[in-house]
Amino acid sequence: MPKYYEDKEEDNRACAGVREDFKACLLQHYCVVKEGKLPSECLKEGHCKDLQTAFFVCKRSMLDTRSRFRGRKDY
Numbered sequence: 001m002p003k004y005y006e007d008k009e010e011d012n013r014a015c016a017g018v019r020e021d022f023k024a025c026l027l028q029h030y031c032v033v034k035e036g037k038l039p040s041e042c043l044k045e046g047h048c049k050d051l052q053t054a055f056f057v058c059k060r061s062m063l064d065t066r067s068r069f070r071g072r073k074d075y
Contacts, residue, residue, distance in 0.1 A: 015058035022051040 011020070026032060031042035043052065 014062055015055060018051065018055045018058050022048060022055050025051050 013019070025048040026039040026042060029042055029047050031037050031045065031047050032039055042048075
């Protein structure tokens with residue numbers, strides 16, 4: 001589930017919850033924190049893969065014309 005904070009301004013963009021969790025996962029991962037690598041390098045190694053897939057599915061559902069009836073795939 002998305003992590004919501006009271007002191008943060010609201011993000012009304014599509015897939016905002018998944019985007020926030022994906023960003024937090026990458027920036028707090030040991031690959032970035034301890035090894036000092038870039039988040040893009042950690043993505044290539046396969047870290048936070050489940051959130052990357054969820055973000056991709058959410059963004060892809062925005063382009064799907066059937067999503068007008070089914071709704072956006074977001075959590």
